[in-house]
Structure formats: C-alpha cells, structure tokens
Amino acid sequence: MLKFLCGVLLTLGMVMFMVIAPCAQAASVLFLNPGNTREAFWVSYSQFMQAAARDLGMELRIEYSDRNSEITLAQAREALQGPKRPDYLVFVNEQYIAPEILRLAHGSGVKLFIVNNALTPDQMRLLGARPDKYPDWVGSLVPNDEEGGYLMLKELIRLHPPVAPGQSIDLLAFSGLKITPSAQLRERGMRRALAEHPEVHLRQLVYGGWTRERAYEQAKLLFKRYPQTSLVWSANDEMGFGVMRAFEESGGKPGKDALFGTINNSPAALHALLDNRLSVLLGGHFSLGGWALVQLHDYDEGVDISQYGGRDRQIPLLQLIDRAQARQLLAMGASQDFGVDFHKLSAKGRPTSYRYPFSLQTLMH
Template structure:
C-alpha cells in the first residue's frame, strides 16, 4: 500500500475519531419549534456549538412540560446519553429532571430560568454532583429598564397628577416572568406618580394579550403606558390599541423585551418606545461554559453555580437595525473559541454581552 493511501487512511481515521469523541449536548428547548424567540435562541446555540466543536441536538417541547420530561428521560436513560443536558426551569420543572439524573454520568446545566430559592433549599445541591448550576440574564433589571425608559420618553409629570400603567407578564410559574415583574415593581417604587391599574398574565402569547388588552383599554381608557414582559404580548396589546383609534408610540407608549423581526421593526417605526434585548444569547454563552468544562476549565467552585450575566440593554434605532440585518446569522462574527477560559489568567472573566453582536 502506498504512503499516500496510508496517509489518507490515517487522516480519515483521525477525522472519524474526532467526530466520535466530540462532546455531545442535548438542549431541552421549552418553546415551540415555530416560536421566533426559541428558534433564534437555538440558532445562536448551534452557531456557538459549531465554532466550539460541540455536537448539539435541540429538542422542542412545543410548550408542553410533559414532553420535556419525556425528552429528559430519553436523554438520561437512553442507549446514547449525551455528555451534557441543558434545560430551562420553565413551569418549575428542573427539580424533577435533576432527580431523574441521579446516578447518571450526564452533567446538567440550567439556562434562562434558574432554580428558585425554595427549590434550591428543598433539593440539597450536594446530592447532585453532576448539576453544574445555571446561567441566566439579568431579568429583574430588564423589567426595571423598560419602565424607566418609558417614563424618560414620556417626560415630566405635572405635580398632583398620575400616569396609568397596564402590565402584561408572562407565565405565572416561570422565574423569568417573576424577575421581570420584580424589576417593574422596583421602578414603580421610585415613581409614585405611576399608577399600575392592572397586571395580567399573557402567557407570552400575542393572541391572549390582544384579548386581554381589548378589555383593559375599555376599562382604563386613560392608560398611557403599557409594560410587556416580551415582544409577542406587546404586539398583541398594540393591535388591540389600534382598534380603539389611538396610536402606539403617540397616545400610548409601549415597552417590550426580545429581538424578533416584528418588534425590531416596531422599534424602528416608533411604535415601541422602550425595547430591551439580549437574553437570546444565553444558550450560546452556555456552550462556551460546557466546552471549557469538558476540558477541565471553568465551573469548579460551588460558589460559581449561579451565573447571572448582564445581557439586557436598551436597544436604540441603530442597534435595532443592526440586529435586524443580522437576523438568522447572529453568531456570525463571534469568535466563541476566543471566549474560552483555556489559557487565560486565573482571574479571567467571561466577557459575555450583547455588544459582541452589535460591534
């Protein structure tokens, strides 16, 4: 056999060996496979995984927690379990999966919705050595920033008068929604001139928020501010306002979280006055942590289990256009390998931020 053929066989063998030993990750996506936020979230994760050489598989629950539990069971107890399982504490489901993972060699990382303090206390983290902790965005600050920006754009309120506010939170049993509500409440404490007329749970859904807002605008015709914990609910509420003859961005100011094409266009058109975004990148940054952990770098100290990253920021019109231009290719231009802690000083801090996409 010639040296050339031998060399080719050796190279092919090396490639197959590398593929066979690629670190494998399963992400239990709690959203719909047609849901803009969770699809873009998974796309950013895939871009990071590809750059880092990780084998990532995404499974959608279609908003059914029972599907998530079944998918977790298949990943943890099936014949080809992954090295890592990434999950979201949507509907408080994480503890069940952690208990399911006991005795497994699979490592678990929670993203976006961390365990609640009560869950942590009840679980006894020491019983779950393969639980790596969580990485989340600063949701409380996101909720706070929205109302502060709405008030900045509204301008001064004459002494002795008040502003009526309507609020749309997400799913009640979701830590993310609760944290954003806490941010709203913090801003309200700073501004007693704002009167929260009603807060409802829109379940992150545009149609549900439309139905709720149709009634609320009739009940509170003087409302001038609308706070929404995501883009879909804000867009539904704006649609309801259009039916009342008033104009979003003029008579009534709206806020939203997320960076879907629809809400970015609304920001560019002035229909959304306060837009906050950034947390769709959490899964991508999680891939960097898993890449490092697989190489013995990163999350070692139990005190580092809970990572909260300051990802939320207000999005102005140029930034909205930039995000819109990059739609579907948000990971392009991000060198995820360069973010690794490998070879970095002991004091190295991961520089995760939305600015890495906006530069």
C-alpha cells in the same frame, strides 16, 4: 525491505487512528427548548446555539416542547434514561421543572446545565442544592431579569410627558407565566420602578402566558376598562404585539397615544422600535444558550469553569436597545454565524482573573 516496513508502519498507523479516533468524538448536547418554532425569540435562541456548536465542533440537538412542561419532562426522561444519552443536557427551569430533571438525571452520567431560569431560592432550600450533592449539575447561566423589568418601566416613565402635580399616569402590565421565574423577576423589577414613581398608577397586571393571542384578548377588555392608559409594560414581544393590536383596534396609535415597552430583540420587535411603534426595547438574552455552549466546551476540555466567574452566574444581558443597535442587530441576524468567533471567548489557558465576556457588546463589536 524498506517498502515492506513502510507498509507495516502505515497499516499500524491506520489501526491506531481507528482506535484513537472515537476518543476524539464531538461532545453531544441536547437542548430542551421550552418554546416553539413559531416564537421568534426561541428560534433565534436556537440559531445562536447552532452557530456556537458549529464553531466549537459540538453536536447539538434541539427539541421543542411548546411550553408544555409534561412534554419537557418526557423529553428529559428519554434523554437521561433512554439508550441514546447525550453528554450534556441543557434545559430551562420553566414552570419549576428543574428539581424533577435533577432527580431523573441521578446516575445517568449525563451532565446538566440550566439556562434562563435557574433554581429559585425555595427550590435551592428544598433540594439542599450543593455541588457535591448533584455532581452532574455543571452550572447555570441566567440573565438580569429583575433589572430588565426595572429598566423597561424606568425608560417608559422617562419618555412619558410630565404630568401636573396631583395627576397620574395609567399603566397596564402584561407578565408571562406566573410559574416561570423570569416572569416573576421581571415583574419584581417593574414593581421596584413603580415604587420610585408614585405618579404612575398600575391599573392592572395580567398574565398573558407569553402568547400574542392571549395578551390580545386580555388587552381588548383592559383598554375598554382603562381608556386613559398611556404606558404599557410587556414581559415579552409576543404579548407586546398582541397588546398593540388591541390598542390599534380601539383607535389608539402605539408610540403616540401610549408608549409600549417590551423584551426580546426579534426582527419584528427591532423593526417596531425603528418605526417608533415600540418606545422601549430590551434584548440580548437570546445569546444565553450559545454562551452556555462556550462554557460546556471548556468544561469538556477540562477547564474548571467555576474559577472564571462561578459555576452559577447571572450576567447583565438584558439592556436597552437604541435605534442604531437595532439596525446592527438586524444586520447581524441575517448572518448565519452571527459574526462571533466563539473559540476566542474560551477560558482555556487563560489566567483565573479572566471573565467570559458574555454581553451584547461582544456580539456588536
């Protein structure tokens, strides 16, 4: 009889497990990556997200759009209106696509999270973007782009040899896409630094579209037009490398005949800093997607993330990277999990005074 009862209980237990198990399914996340698999920044961005998803037990899928907003919107439409909807859609307001994705998401049941480029002030005004109007929009996480652009030029000027009174320093600037908020903000920061240094003369600012080849073609003409250029500001490393190539072809030596500054801690950029070809490098924002997953994991567990620093946050991820940090970042990039325990960053069970410690320092403990 006892044996029979045990068998019945075991069978009941298995049935209950089968009924309960699907409820404990991992949260599914789709990230619409605006870049491509040839861009070191977006690849490292995806890798960091994958490390976070593995650690947090989340299902992550990534789709690239090769900087084509039509592709991104088609991917979003399929995710939000197709048969296989994720629990969460993470995307970038690249080329101002966020309002259209918010519209597509209406009634889909998919929660939205914006990274890197949040809604612009104009978009916020037009949408009347209030949490109650878009209940499926969980939040956003963006870096300090304006400050990044400012810090880069300030450091380039600091490193430049002083000039005699009445003399000027020639600067060339390469921004990303004109219709990308992060490019606009970095450019605004650069102009803020410029206003503090009347001795620096911005000869020309061009839009390299974030790509190496386009910036290379532009730089070939610009170095002929402005042969006295001694400072080069680039909004990302791909463009920075294109400009450096053009400079070398014109007979110049980066780091000696002109100082170059850029953003993104790709392995190539870190090596260029260590080799003194790059004089100024900022990075850290490749981690944004991983930090977003920490917040989505908490949200999925019932945490009110707005109590731990707000639902829409800017975090000071972009910071100057020195050579010791460059070596550390190169070593860390070789580790599959980036050496981060993402669970430890969770706000679950913590007092509301807790703030997510999202920073480059958290990575470089």
